Amino acid sequence: MEVEIDALSLAGSPRLAGESKEHIEILAAAPNPLPPIIVHRPTMRVIDGFHRLRAARLRGDTTIAALFFDGDESAAFVLAVQLNVTHGLPLALADRQRAAERIIASHPHWSDRRVASVTGIAPGTVGEIRRRLGPGSADPDERRLGQDGRMRPLDGTAGRLRAGELLSENPGLSLRQVARAAGISPETARDVRNRLRNGEDLLPRSRRRDHDVEPGDEPATEDGSGSPPVPAPCGEPAALRLARPVARARADAAPDRVVLVKRLTADPALRFSETGRSLLRLLAIHAVREEEWDAIIGNVPPHCSGIVADLAVHLSDMWADFATRVKRDITASVG
Template sequence: MEIDALRPTGSPRLAGERQEHIELLAAVPTPLPPIIVHRPTMRVIDGFHRVRAARLRGDTTIAARFFDGDESDAFVLAVQLNVTHGLPLALPDRQSAAERIMASHPHWSDRRVASVAGIAPGTVGEIRRRLGSGAADPEARRLGQDGRMRPLDGTAGRLRAGELLSRQPNLSLRQVARAAGISPETVRDVRNRLRNGEDLLPRSRRRDSDTEPRHAAAPEAGTSEDTRPAPVPAPRGEPATGRRAHPLGRSRADVAPDRVVLVKRLAADPALRFSETGRCLLRLLAIHTVREEEWEAIIGNVPPHCSGVVADLAVQLADKWADFATRVRSDVTASVG
């Protein structure tokens, strides 16, 4: 298509395109991948640098593919593509994009927005609270990554699940989840709390039931923001120490030996040892068995000019592990239910 017909506006990059990247693309002798264009407006969705590079080379046409959705969905696609390939968006660009996506898609969960913008769900939650766009309506629901609408406040669902499990303890997790309108993982957490004689609502939910739980701690299981089980509070009367607090009430140094033991135990399992995917999983898990002092040494020696990129990658990898845990638990729940 004709380059002059394009409208190169609306880029998610706050600082615009990078000249050095444009010159690098212009020097490539092979054809560049097609750009993505929003057909109704002719705005460039993906490929701003390629358009500038084509102009620099003196080209009058460029290969393009068209997107026919509305403008808000076109922006979501632009962010998604720029996060996953080419020159990555800077962190401020992704945070700004998350704000814009929350404005155009307020019914999306924090985790869904985070998956598009390439930032952590906790960061999205903080942005939402700062903007004052958190829904206080107890009936509010949000669309998760799996395409399902879930209540923002799981209080009613938890209480309903508790009633069902008390009357019919042999019901499967999935049966209770369908009846209570919550996720199977939330039902699992409710069942464990019943067995342990604990309150069905996590402390954060009891403290302020009409707001979202803070992401600084592990979010409540089964809400639209996450499906991980709620954190177990530290035992009362536990002496305070100078170590950094761990979400499970233990210091990080106390947790590390547990990880080592668990990974060694998994490594002895033939189902993992004698399959390629199993060995790959064991290698990934073994990376995280380093001792506390090794972590501190690594942190203390990250070069200042790399700290932003390293921190951002760590957040993205943590989010990937959280998604991995959710999907593994969901598969187990489905097979049991």
């Protein structure tokens, strides 16, 4: 609905440095109507659309189109961060880290991955922030809310051991069956299965009890440490990425694809070019979780399975060639 601009409050922005004057001027000159802002109804505080509101004032408007949000103030802040990370003028890293601090304080039961998915920073960074804000130890019986909406124990030791027993007794069980019976995520069940096959200890060497390691957060690396490197942001110089001595994570223990694609979506270098948007669309297609892949595989009609499998192999070869060429281009640019 149309609301009076003078009735709105601009307090509580997640942007530490305030709004961008240049961006406001660009929006004010836009010939087409801008999307409605989002307003917290109980306080009339703007949740999303600070720049659009400033642009409307610059044009001399007295009203602006708005949608209302009726949740509490902590939920309103989470929504503000989430929206500013995924569209519009992206939040700076310092803004996102500060937002993570506030969300950890207001939602202590959220997992590192869940906070990371809202703020657009790596789960490991969220864990570091959590350790800095709180005590260095936690109750091993404590449970945290993951991205899938399920509460899981902070310490997944018992679940891992139970999964190992189940897979030893019946190797034919699916990852979803093991995960459901052991109270862990399918990604953790996959890691346990891989460790059994390789004759490794079911528990990663680094059991980080002082912050939340959501099941599936600790995929094993080639050296078995269970602490894979955090991928560099899209905007990091290629030379730094190539120079960093890190162990390459196994393909079956890759970082959370959904979170990574969200981070890439917020990168202006990709969002504001046609080829960049095409790449993001392709990546988004594959950014589905283990449960979704299992559901898709389980519903492939038998008479189509051969064609589907051949296409999957062909497409995987295309992606492998794509990865090789991208790495080669990076190496050439550094050289």
